Amino acid sequence: MDALAPKSESLFQVAWAQFRRHRLAVWGGRILLVLYFVAAFAGFFSPYDPNYYELYPPKGHHPPTRIHFVDPETGRLSRPFVYATRRTIDPVSLQPRYEEDPSQGKFYIRFFVRTPDQPYTIFRVFRADLRLFGVDPPGRIFLMGTDNFGRDLFSRLVYGAQVSLTIGILSALVSFALGLLLGGIAGFYAGRPFVLALPLRAWRGRGLVLGPLSWLLWGGLAAGALYLAWTYIRLTGFGFFQALALLAALWLAGFLVLTLPFRPIQVDVDNLIMRLVEVIAAIPTLFLLISLRAVFPANVDPLTTFYLVVGLLGFIGWGGLARVVRGVVLSVREQDYVQAARALGASDGRILARHVLPATASYVIVSLSLTIPGFILAESGLSFLGLGVTEPYTSWGLLLQAAQQGGFASFVDRPWVLWPGFFIFVSIMAWNFVGDGLRDAFDPRRRQ
Structure with a gap:
């Protein structure tokens, strides 16, 4: 069963x-x-270092690179390749314009390429320079274009x-x-x-003297109140409202030092x-x-x-x-x-x-x-x-x-x-x- x-x-x-x-x-x-x-594994999947760019020829705001699968000379399918580009300036908008330049030849996309000039690390431990894809220089492949610096x-x-x-x-x-x-x-x-029995009399008979901790706590708060009042008077000058602030700070400091240290703290x-x-x-x-x-x-x-x-x-x-x-x-x-x-x-x-x-x-x-x-x-x-x-x-x-x-x-x-x-x-x-x-x-x- x-x-x-x-x-x-x-x-x-x-x-x-x-x-x-x-x-x-x-x-x-x-x-x-x-x-x-x-x-x-960003270093492996990216063709370039994220901060790499060329001063000449500049590639700022380069559009996505067009990948060709058909050889224009034979009209047949071929290995994926890209052309180099030539940069000009549009006379009307004054924006950079990029045109393919077949005269420099074809740059075939290669897989599992080595880039010793642009190494990277995996998990900040292993050093490598193998990338999934890339093209031979001076060709460049920008799958999603470039930014204003050409990266x-x-x-x-x-x-x-x-x-x-x-x-x-x-x-x-x-x-x-x-x-x-x-x-x-x-x-x-x-x-x-929780009852924090910090006062000295609460610890009497236990062989512990933790009363000073209570004095330190409330005395620090009293000193902070007096410091704020003194800073206020120093910045604004002494007057009626400043005198009221000083009296309030003195009363608060006296209450903190003379009353609360003798009471247990309940949290x-x-x-x-x-x-x-x-x-x-x-x-x-x-x-x-x-x-x-x-x-x-x-x-x-x-x-x-x-x-x-x-x-x-x-x-x-x-x-x-x-x-x-x-x-x-x-x-x-x-x-x-x-x-x-x-x-x-x-x-x-x-x-x-x-x-x-x-x-x-x-x-x-x-x-x-x-x-x-x-x-x-x-x-x-x-x-x-x-x-x-x-x-x-x-x-x-x-x-x-x-x-x-x-x-x-x-x-x-x-x-x-x-x-x-x-x-x-x-x-x-x-x-x-x-x-x-x-x-x-x-x-x-x-x-x-």
Whole structure:
């Protein structure tokens, strides 16, 4: 009889089977796999270094190179090849114009070419110079044209995917780490305030003297209040309102030093964390990002800027997850298995990590897939405003900023510079499709 019994499946096996039935989600996953694979091996898939350009002959705003498959001399199919181009200036618009120059011969596209003059690294560990395709110099192949400096836009798009796509995942991981931790703590300890017995008399008899910590805490706040009042008087001069500010600062300092050190401090972790979430949510996201970014110097190292953007995006995005996780934990902590673990002597940390937070796994997976595209858009917006990733690194938002500087001509004369916007749209849609598929897969009411 046991052999005829149906084989039980785990939650993730059932969710995976349901996810595969969602065609848009499957195609979105395939698109993301291609994008991330190409971004991971950007040096191999790009024909040139993203910052490589030629001073002479200049190639600024070169249109996409035309690839020929038919030999004009014989009229038969041949190996793909390109022609060199000749640059002229349009006498009316004064814009560069490029024409094919067959007199220099054909430049056949070759695969798996070596470029020892333009090496690259894989994951910043392995050094290589093998590229998927290329042409022999002086021929050039620009699949998506060039920017205003003559740099290959396809190579810059591939390298920009490394930054834009990676920032989305890293920022989401930072945000979810904060949201899970703080939301779990807020829900688990809701209604259980901590009493910090810092006053000296509260520790009397225990052999510990932690009273000075209380004096240090409240004395520091009192000194800060007096310093602010003194700075206000020094900048504005002494008058009636300045005297009132000084009296208020003296009263506050006396209250902090003479009263609060003799009282135990009671902290409600749930109330503290949720009020912080409300403060962050009350400030517009873009304004908060710009304000936090302005705190740091504008000329910091580009790699430091990358990690700075990751940290800022993760810091402002954890509040919504913390709210939901808190609500889930409030209900889960009253379940019988949690109470049984507490009765067996399990510590709060073990109960939270092993029994409470895993109950939020399905929501976290779905929310993570729907949050990543928001971070990709946020990074693109910051870079577009000049507050994100800086040269020599590149991102899709930075490429769009360069396209915006061309004005209306970017739409009329050189529309190929708008390719970064297309890839942002595709990646966002793919992540949304994957998120929709995961939401349906983990929802028992939608299972087939």
